[in-house]
Structures are given as structure tokens and as C-alpha cells.
Amino acid sequence: xxxxxxxxxxxxxxxxxxxxxxxxxxxxxxxxxxxxxxxxxxxxxxxxxxxxxxxxxxxxxxxxxxxxxxxxxxxxxxxxxxxxxxxxxxxxxxxxxxxxxxxxxxxxxxxxxxxxxxxxxxxxxxxxxxxxxxxxxxxxxxxxxxxxxxxxxxxxxxxxxxxxxxxxxxxxxxxxxxxxxxxxxxxxxxxxxxxxxxxxxxxxxxxxxxxxxxxxxxxxxxxxxxxxxxxxxxxxxxxxxxxxxxxxxxxxxxxxxxxxxxxxxxxxxxxxxxxxxxxxxxxxxxxxxxxxx
Amino acid sequence: xxxxxxxxxxxxxxxxxxxxxxxxxxxxxxxxxxxxxxxxxxxxxxxxxxxxxxxxxxxxxxxxxxxxxxxxxxxxxxxxxxxxxxxxxxxxxxxxxxxxxxxxxxxxxxxxxxxxxxxxxxxxxxxxxxxxxxxxxxxxxxxxxxxxxxxxxxxxxxxxxxxxxxxxxxxxxxxxxxxxxxxxxxxxxxxxxxxxxxxxxxxxxxxxxxxxxxxxxxxxxxxxxxxxxxxxxxxxxxxxxxxxxxxxxxxxxxxxxxxxxxxxxxxxxxxxxxxxxxxxxxxxxxxxxxxxx
Numbered sequence: 001x002x003x004x005x006x007x008x009x010x011x012x013x014x015x016x017x018x019x020x021x022x023x024x025x026x027x028x029x030x031x032x033x034x035x036x037x038x039x040x041x042x043x044x045x046x047x048x049x050x051x052x053x054x055x056x057x058x059x060x061x062x063x064x065x066x067x068x069x070x071x072x073x074x075x076x077x078x079x080x081x082x083x084x085x086x087x088x089x090x091x092x093x094x095x096x097x098x099x100x101x102x103x104x105x106x107x108x109x110x111x112x113x114x115x116x117x118x119x120x121x122x123x124x125x126x127x128x129x130x131x132x133x134x135x136x137x138x139x140x141x142x143x144x145x146x147x148x149x150x151x152x153x154x155x156x157x158x159x160x161x162x163x164x165x166x167x168x169x170x171x172x173x174x175x176x177x178x179x180x181x182x183x184x185x186x187x188x189x190x191x192x193x194x195x196x197x198x199x200x201x202x203x204x205x206x207x208x209x210x211x212x213x214x215x216x217x218x219x220x221x222x223x224x225x226x227x228x229x230x231x232x233x234x235x236x237x238x239x240x241x242x243x244x245x246x247x248x249x250x251x252x253x254x255x256x257x258x259x260x261x262x263x264x265x266x267x268x269x270x271x272x273x274x275x276x277x278x279x280x281x282x283x284x285x286x287x288x289x290x291x292x293x
Numbered sequence: 294x295x296x297x298x299x300x301x302x303x304x305x306x307x308x309x310x311x312x313x314x315x316x317x318x319x320x321x322x323x324x325x326x327x328x329x330x331x332x333x334x335x336x337x338x339x340x341x342x343x344x345x346x347x348x349x350x351x352x353x354x355x356x357x358x359x360x361x362x363x364x365x366x367x368x369x370x371x372x373x374x375x376x377x378x379x380x381x382x383x384x385x386x387x388x389x390x391x392x393x394x395x396x397x398x399x400x401x402x403x404x405x406x407x408x409x410x411x412x413x414x415x416x417x418x419x420x421x422x423x424x425x426x427x428x429x430x431x432x433x434x435x436x437x438x439x440x441x442x443x444x445x446x447x448x449x450x451x452x453x454x455x456x457x458x459x460x461x462x463x464x465x466x467x468x469x470x471x472x473x474x475x476x477x478x479x480x481x482x483x484x485x486x487x488x489x490x491x492x493x494x495x496x497x498x499x500x501x502x503x504x505x506x507x508x509x510x511x512x513x514x515x516x517x518x519x520x521x522x523x524x525x526x527x528x529x530x531x532x533x534x535x536x537x538x539x540x541x542x543x544x545x546x547x548x549x550x551x552x553x554x555x556x557x558x559x560x561x562x563x564x565x566x567x568x569x570x571x572x573x574x575x576x577x578x579x580x581x582x583x584x585x586x
Contacts, residue, residue: 249483249538
């Protein structure tokens with residue numbers, strides 16, 4: 001199998017590693033505008049050689065794992081170079097604009113719009129690992145527009161990697177993700193900035209921040225290079241989610257100011273509904289100890 | 294050693310388990326108004342017998358691990374019953390009001406105000422485990438008001454449990470915690486409610502929420518019984534922290550609405566400063582799979 005990953009970071013790199021783990025006859029070509037990442041990916045065995053878009057015609061599978069603002073143009077360039085048997089997949093966090101951008105492309109059926117619900121707050125080839133996708137969900141959009149045989153191959157591959165499939169309309173995907181993922185990131189980034197503004201002494205953050213703060217602010221370590229384009233592409237739904245979030249915070253603030261403790265209690269109790277929906281084990285956090293003298 | 298834990302939940306229970314692990318000659322008496330918790334604590338070997346405040350006079354150490362609104366009255370009742378050699382410690386998340394409440398108590402020197410920076414989002418005896426405090430920080434307030442010999446014993450015990458000591462003024466403690474802990478909880482509770490309001494279909498939360506959402510919203514699983522009193526006791530600093538957080542969110546919202554993407558980038562980049570301060574490993578999350586049919 002000839003695989004090309006465009007973008008050799010966490011998402012593309014982990015996909016390549018996972019496929020290599022299960023298959024012996026696989027040759028991975030990496031494309032990345034970051035030469036350092038390319039070299040790292042080679043060193044780590046994520047890719048076997050570096051290539052260019054001109055190599056697309058020799059590929060069975062091309063994975064696009066790049067920031068979502070770069071994806072539409074790049075996807076067109078890739079599709080232009082496919083043969084009938086090339087499957088092209090993206091793995092971006094927004095789907096509507098990308099799907100619309102290739103709606104009328106003569107090779108639309110070679111494309112599968114995918115979004116694996118997996119990731120960590122780290123990025124680059126050094127963050128990639130083979131088991132990132134195991135037991136995770138994979139959202140697919142507009143599968144009816146993908147060639148049936150290519151889709152079948154993709155589904156088998158996802159099963160091999162331990163991914164569970166969920167189907168969604170691109171617009172529906174983006175609207176849900178605004179709440180369930182994009183808003184979490186903003187809340188985390190802003191929490192980080194609030195604490196950093198107030199706590200000038202880093203030692204107070206290190207010493208007093210329990211694992212609670214650490215998990216809440218975890219996403220504030222994410223890369224703005226990836227996140228600005230996501231927020232830009234999903235601007236309307238994210239603004240709506242942000243407004244609702246600010247409203248909830250203002251209501252809570254008002255109850256606290258007016259000492260309406262029964263209201264605060266109800267508000268918090270309501271959120272407890274999430275308990276059975278999410279993990280039942282405490283989150284294990286590997287804290288970095290003794291950073292300070 | 295005769296140990297009493299008042300409150301046999303996560304905090305008190307874990308402390309009793311940790312001490313029992315290192316010491317053979319220890320007898321633990323549990324006091325809890327929740328009879329079910331008392332029984333659980335007995336069954337799990339957290340305590341050896343249940344008792345009442347009248348047993349305080351036979352104790353070497355009394356740990357108060359109760360909601361912070363109950364602590365002031367209870368602490369007075371406990372101190373009233375101590376002998377000269379009894380050390381009484383609380384483990385609450387707010388310190389100013391409690392310290393002030395016993396400032397003039399004749400047995401003030403038997404009391405040590407402590408706050409271990411440790412915990413999970415779960416509660417009750419079933420959540421307790423012996424290693425909760427290992428490699429964690431312990432904040433002590435007003436140590437100069439504690440009897441020197443009793444303090445020395447306490448410091449040795451903390452070292453035994455793997456706790457690292459940090460000294461703080463009660464008011465300073467509460468102000469910092471408002472930012473570094475209490476605000477995280479509110480942001481998490483309100484994020485949970487925002488998503489729950491919008492995502493009526495629980496399946497969307499389960500399937501689309503990556504580990505990012507899960508860690509950001511983790512604290513929304515915390516107990517309101519514990520958190521309403523904390524917010525009540527630390528109301529002023531928390532309101533201040535909340536105002537600053539809402540301001541940051543509104544600024545971010547404005548930048549997104551006006552498509553000032555360079556500003557968004559800078560805002561997110563700023564929060565990235567937290568990266569080297571916190572854990573370097575991705576947070577491992579044990580997700581509950583296949584909850585849905």
C-alpha cells in the first residue's frame with residue numbers, strides 16, 4: 001500500500017504509525033512544508049521518504065492532516081492529481097467549508113471527509129503515537145458522495161485501527177463541535193490567561209494548582225496555529241456557543257453576588273448530569289514536579 | 294496512635310488510609326453524620342470503629358474533613374474537648390473564616406490550619422485511596438499559632454505521606470485559590486451546563502466529545518454540597534476572579550466577531566505560557582465506552 005500523509009504531525013503521524021503497526025507492505029511518503037518535521041518524521045519511522053504532490057498519482061491513500069484553513073486549496077490540488085483508485089481523506093476539525101469547496105470537483109468521489117475524535121494538547125511528529133485512534137470515534141460526512149469501493153476499503157481500515165464510525169451532515173458536525181470541542185478550548189485558553197494575569201508569581205500556580213486546574217486548563221496548551229483557523233471556519237456557531245457560555249457565567253455570578261446559594265446549588269447539580277456520561281475513573285495527571293528551585 | 298477522622302470521605306478517608314499504610318500501631322475512629330458513609334468506611338478498613346465527639350479527649354490527632362461551612366462550629370466543639378496533647382487539623386479549601394473563628398479559642402495552639410492540594414472529582418469513602426497525597430503540596434496557615442511540639446509531629450507525618458509544605462497567610466491562600474481552583478470549578482460547571490442545554494441528545498456529547506471536553510468539564514462532576522459552601526466562604530475573591538474571566542471571554546468574543554484573527558492568535562499564544570509550568574505528558578483519560586445502545 002502506498003500511503004501519503006500531508007502534514008506529519010500528531011494527527012497524520014499517528015495515523016501512519018497505526019497503519020504500519022497492522023500492515024507490513026506499506027510505504028509511507030510524507031509531505032510537509034516544515035522541513036524539521038519532515039526530518040523528525042523520517043527519524044521516528046513515521047514516514048519512509050519525503051515527497052511532493054506530484055507523487056499523489058502513485059498513491060492508494062492520501063491523508064490530509066493540515067490546519068483547516070490550508071485544507072480546501074490543498075485538497076483540490078491533491079484531487080487534481082489522483083487516479084481513479086486513489087482515496088483522499090482529510091482529518092480536519094471543521095467540515096462544512098471543506099466539503100463545499102470540492103462539491104463540484106470532478107474527482108469528488110475520491111474524497112472522504114473524516115474527523116477522528118482524538119488528539120492530545122501536543123503537536124508535531126514527536127507527539128504522534130500508534131494507539132491514538134484506538135477505541136475512538138470517527139465522524140464521516142457525506143459518505144454517499146464517496147466511491148463505494150473506496151469507502152468500503154476505508155471502513156475496513158478504520159475497523160483495523162479500532163475506530164468506531166459515526167455519520168453526520170457537515171453543517172451538523174460543525175455546529176455540534178462548536179459546543180463540544182471548540183468552546184472547551186476557548187474556555188480553557190481564557191481561564192489560563194485570567195490566572196496568568198492575576199498570578200504573577202508562577203510558583204503560586206505551580207504549588208496551588210491542583211490537578212483540577214491542570215485538567216481544566218489543559219487545552220490552553222494547544223497550538224494557536226491550528227486553532228485560529230478552526231475558529232475562523234466555524235465562526236458563527238462558535239460565537240453562538242460563546243454567547244450562551246458567557247450568559248451562564250453571568251447568571252452564576254449574579255446568584256453568587258446576591259447570595260442565592262440555592263440557585264448555585266441547582267446550577268451545579270444540573271452539570272452533575274455529565275457524571276455518568278463521561279469517564280468513571282479519576283483522570284490521572286502526571287504532574288511535573290520540582291520545576292522551581 | 295489514636296486518630297479520629299471527622300468526615301470519612303475522599304479527603305479524610307485517604308488521609309486515614311495513608312497513615313495506616315505507614316504505621317502499624319494506629320487505631321482510627323470515624324465520625325460522620327452520614328451513617329452509610331460510616332459503614333462503608335468500616336467495610337473498607339478506613340476506620341476501625343465509629344465514635345462521637347466525646348472520644349476526642351482520647352485522641353492524638355483529629356482530622357476535620359467536612360464541608361467548609363460546617364467546619365467553624367465543629368472545630369470549636371472539637372477544640373473544647375482536646376487535651377494538651379491533641380493535634381487538630383482541618384483540610385478545607387478556604388482558610389480565612391475558619392482561622393478567624395478560633396483566633397481567641399483557649400486551645401488555639403492545638404489547631405493547625407491545613408489544605409492539601411489534592412483531590413479528585415469524586416467523593417465519599419469509596420473514592421478514598423492511600424496514595425492521594427503522595428507528591429502533593431500541603432498549604433499550612435498561621436503555623437506560628439500552633440504548639441511547636443504538635444507542629445513538629447505534624448511536619449514529620451506530612452513528610453511520611455509524601456506531602457511538600459508551603460506556608461501562606463489565610464487571606465492570601467483564599468485569594469490565590471479563588472483563581473487557581475475555585476474559578477476552574479465554576480468555568481467547568483458552566484461549560485457543562487452550556488453543552489447540556491444545547492446538546493439534548495446525549496449521544497452527541499458521548500460521541501463527539503473528545504478527551505479535551507472530558508478534561509475541561511471534569512470538575513463539573515464535583516459535589517455541590519462541598520462547593521456551595523466554598524464559594525460562599527470565598528465569595529468576594531471568587532466574584533473578582535469571575536469578573537476577570539468573563540472580561541477575557543468577552544474580549545475574545547469581540548475579536549472573533551470582528552475577525553481580528555491576529556488578536557485571537559496572540560490571546561491563545563499567551564495562554565501557551567502554561568505549557569512548561571504544567572504536566573508534560575498528555576493527560577490519560579479512561580473513557581467509558583459503549584454506554585449507549
